Amino acid sequence: MKLLAVGSEIFPLVKTGGLADVLGALPRAVAQEGVSTVTLIPGYPSVIAESGSGEILVRFPELQGAAAQIIGTRVAGLDLLVLDAPHLYARPGGPYLDPTGSDWADNAQRFGALARVGADLASGAIPALGFDVVQAHDWQAGLLPAYLRYGGRRGPPSIMTVHNLAYQGQFPADLLGTLGLPPESFTIDGVEYFGSIGFLKAGLRCANAITTVSPSYATEILSPEMGMGLHGLFRERSGALVGILNGLDTKIWDPATDGHLAARFDAHTLIKREMNRMAAQRAAGLLEVDGRMLIGLVSRLTWQKGVDLVLECLDTVRAIGAQFIALGSGDAELQNQLERAASANPGMIGFLKGFDETMAHRIQGGADAILLPSRFEPCGLTQLAAQHYGAVPIVSKVGGLIDTVIDANEAALSVGVATGIQFAPTTADGLRTALRRAANIYADQNVWRKLQINGMQLDVSWSVPARHYASLYRHLANQSH
Ligand code: ADP
Ligand code: GLC
Numbered sequence: 001m002k003l004l005a006v007g008s009e010i011f012p013l014v015k016t017g018g019l020a021d022v023l024g025a026l027p028r029a030v031a032q033e034g035v036s037t038v039t040l041i042p043g044y045p046s047v048i049a050e051s052g053s054g055e056i057l058v059r060f061p062e063l064q065g066a067a068a069q070i071i072g073t074r075v076a077g078l079d080l081l082v083l084d085a086p087h088l089y090a091r092p093g094g095p096y097l098d099p100t101g102s103d104w105a106d107n108a109q110r111f112g113a114l115a116r117v118g119a120d121l122a123s124g125a126i127p128a129l130g131f132d133v134v135q136a137h138d139w140q141a142g143l144l145p146a147y148l149r150y151g152g153r154r155g156p157p158s159i160m161t162v163h164n165l166a167y168q169g170q171f172p173a174d175l176l177g178t179l180g181l182p183p184e185s186f187t188i189d190g191v192e193y194f195g196s197i198g199f200l201k202a203g204l205r206c207a208n209a210i211t212t213v214s215p216s217y218a219t220e221i222l223s224p225e226m227g228m229g230l231h232g233l234f235r236e237r238s239g240a241l242v243g244i245l246n247g248l249d250t251k252i253w254d255p256a257t258d259g260h261l262a263a264r265f266d267a268h269t270l271i272k273r274e275m276n277r278m279a280a281q282r283a284a285g286l287l288e289v290d291g292r293m294l295i296g297l298v299s300r301l302t303w304q305k306g307v308d309l310v311l312e313c314l315d316t317v318r319a320i321g322a323q324f325i326a327l328g329s330g331d332a333e334l335q336n337q338l339e340r341a342a343s344a345n346p347g348m349i350g351f352l353k354g355f356d357e358t359m360a361h362r363i364q365g366g367a368d369a370i371l372l373p374s375r376f377e378p379c380g381l382t383q384l385a386a387q388h389y390g391a392v393p394i395v396s397k398v399g400g401l402i403d404t405v406i407d408a409n410e411a412a413l414s415v416g417v418a419t420g421i422q423f424a425p426t427t428a429d430g431l432r433t434a435l436r437r438a439a440n441i442y443a444d445q446n447v448w449r450k451l452q453i454n455g456m457q458l459d460v461s462w463s464v465p466a467r468h469y470a471s472l473y474r475h476l477a478n479q480s481h
Contacts, residue, residue, distance in 0.1 A: 001473055002130060003030070004156075005039040006118035006144055007137030008095055008111065011249075012076055013047045016094055016355075017300055018246065018381045019138060019163045022213070025249035026469065027078055029462030033470030036079070038129065040118050042110070043071070043084040044095060050075045051082045057126050063117070064088060064109040064178075070117070070126070083117055101332070108171035111140040111199065112179040119147035123155040132477040135159040136207065139169030142199035143179065143191070145206035150185045157476040160203035162212040163378055165221060165228040166304055169199030194229070204233055208476055210241045211469075213379035214400030218243025226376055244469060245403055247462030248384040253361075255389050255456075260361035267456045270390055270449065276366030283359060284325045284342075284350025293322040293442050295435075296367030296391065298360045298382055301330030301338075306373035306396065311337050312428040313435060314349060320439035325367065327352045327359050364389040368448070369438055373423075373431045377401050383420070387455030392448065393420035394434050404460070408441060408451060419455040 009015055011024030027037035041047060054073030061067055068085035083089070088110045091098075098104050117125075118141060122134040133156050136144040148155040173196055176186055186192045191202035204210055212218050218241055220226040221234050234241060252258075256266045263275030274290065281288045295317060299305045307328070317324045326338050338351040352359055364370065370386035372395040379400030383393040387405070395401040401422065408418035421441075423434035442448050 001035045001470070001477065002132050003035050003037045003473060004118065004122050004131040004134040005037050005137065006114065006134065006141040007039070008042060008114065008140035010039060010041050010078065010080075011252075013041070013050055014044050014095060016096075018379070021249060021381050022163065022246055023137060024076075024078065025247065025252075025462055026466070028249075028251075029247060029466035030470050030473075032463075033466050035470050035473055038079045038081055038131075040081040040083060040114070040121060042089045042095070042114055043082045043086070044089050045092075047082055048084060048090070051080070051084070054082065057081070060117070064106075064113045068113070068117075070121070081121060083114060085113060088113055107169075108175050108179065108197070111169065112143055115141050115143035115199070116147050116180060118144045119151060119153060119155060122148065122158070123153035131156050133157055133159065133473045135161055136203050137161045138163050139167055139200035139203075142169055142201070142203035143181075144203065145208075146181065146185060146191050146202040149206045150182050150190070157208040157480045158206070159209045159211055159472070159476070160200075160207035162200070162204075162210065162221075165200075165230065165378070166376075168193075168201065168228070168230075170196045171199070173197060201230065201233065204230065204237065208240070209472065210234075210237060211472070212241070212243050213246045214403045215243035215245065216402040217376075217378045217399040220376070220399060242472065244472070245400065245465050246379040246381060246384070247465045248381060248388055248460045250388065250461045253385050253388055255365055258361055258365065260358040261365045262362060265365070265390070267390070267453050270452060273366055273390060276362045278366070280325055280359070280362045280366045281323070281350075283362070284352050285346070286323050286325060286350045287347040289323070293320070293368045293439065294366065295322050295324050295369045295371060295394075296363040297324070297326040297328065297371045298363055299326075299328045299372075301328045301334040303331075304375055304377075306375055306426060306431075307331075307334045307338075309373045309426070309428050309431050310371055311341060313431045314341055314345070316432045316435045318345070318348065320435055322435075322439070323348050323350075325350045325352070325363060327354075327356060327363055329354050364391055367391045368442065369394050372396065372401060373426055374398055374401065375426050380404070384460040387419050387458055388460050390452040390456050392438070392451045392455065394438055395420060395422055396426040396430070397422045397424035398426065406454070408437070413447065416450060417454060418451055419458060420451065
């Protein structure tokens with residue numbers, strides 16, 4: 001079974017969030033199920049830097065204004081097809097934003113090109129590479145199923161995978177020709193979306209199957225509140241929609257072997273977490289005290305993640321006598337507010353601005369609790385890592401957080417299966433109550449330790465999800481024969 005995956009991030013080459021983790025981990029996971037994956041990604045500078053030993057497989061004389069080529073390479077155990085198009089991707093900074101923090105003005109062309117090349121490859125542009133299924137991840141690859149449908153190409157069955165509905169890739173209708181889409185594609189059954197071109201919408205409409213990254217989120221998005229304008233489409237296509245939970249790459253995230261940690265540990269040596277706690281405290285200028293709960297946040301700083309609610313609840317964090325450490329980057333206003341909170345509470349509240357893989361691991365391996373008060377969360381990997389690293393997740397009761405955290409209610413505590421704290425609704429008051437609940441449980445260290453150990457013993461790996469993906473791929477491939 002051969003799979004072509006197409007997406008805009010892949011760990012360890014380029015990452016802004018969990019999308020990269022999934023694209024980096026799924027190939028190895030499904031390989032165990034007999035699926036071999038080749039992933040098409042844009043040739044950002046960090047990707048090109050690793051592609052030196054690759055081989056040029058196809059040349060495109062013209063792709064959105066200049067020549068481009070596909071480099072086939074293998075990096076970190078991943079088989080990659082790198083779309084080397086310097087006029088589109090050889091730019092400083094992250095994958096999506098220009099140095100002023102706005103979307104690159106030509107993102108439609110940049111990611112339209114990715115999807116179009118993906119459709120070409122899926123339909124045999126490299127004769128030696130045949131694919132049984134193609135999987136498009138998020139809006140950046142969203143046009144791929146539309147190119148297969150409208151381009152007169154014969155391609156394999158396609159899957160549109162939704163990681164984050166908040167980003168849909170909407171662009172002006174007059175780009176239809178530039179994107180090489182025929183006029184007949186601009187209908188409600190094609191790429192048209194409220195008068196614009198909707199990349200994600202196009203994928204959802206044209207793909208043979210739709211997946212998202214947790215069963216609960218797959219149900220939530222059928223509602224107007226969570227469907228972000230697409231609930232009608234999800235309802236219509238609910239027969240083709242399935243939620244498959246993400247896993248954690250337990251090779252990279254293994255507290256017993258993790259080179260990012262100040263001290264490695266397992267469920268029998270939780271005491272060693274102290275070293276990681278101290279490393280995190282030191283890095284954020286916190287007092288190196290113990291006996292106080294250390295609450296961590298590792299997050300993109302966006303509305304989705306409820307960071308504003310955390311800021312509102314810092315008084316409660318102080319009232320329960322806890323320390324707080326945040327690591328994140330994103331929204332400038334949230335960054336400013338976290339900076340202000342840290343300077344107003346020296347030694348007790350710390351903020352590490354930026355994206356820092358090592359600190360992310362140390363906080364997970366040292367904090368007592370990890371906050372995720374998300375307004376919506378398709379899956380979330382942070383709470384998987386937290387549980388695997390013995391940090392108790394305090395999460396809102398939404399999406400994948402529902403499916404992956406076992407709330408410490410009386411029933412779960414009495415049978416000894418609880419791993420974290422869930423709260424609803426996702427409001428400051430909800431979070432305040434959850435923080436107080438956490439403090440009460442923390443006061444009994446034996447109960448707290450049980451939560452930590454239960455979390456560490458959960459299977460958060462890719463084994464089960466990989467089986468689901470592999471059976472979906474097989475089902476689609478068989479149907480098309
Ligand atoms: P999302 O993809 O919505 O951001 P996930 O929980 O699925 O949420 O994945 C987030 C990933 O990004 C995790 O691997 C997390 O450790 C990582 N991450 C988020 N913020 C940072 C940061 N500031 N520094 C390092 N890693 C981060
Ligand atoms: C998204 C979601 C997150 C999910 C990740 C990987 O960015 O916000 O919940 O875990 O993609 O699927």
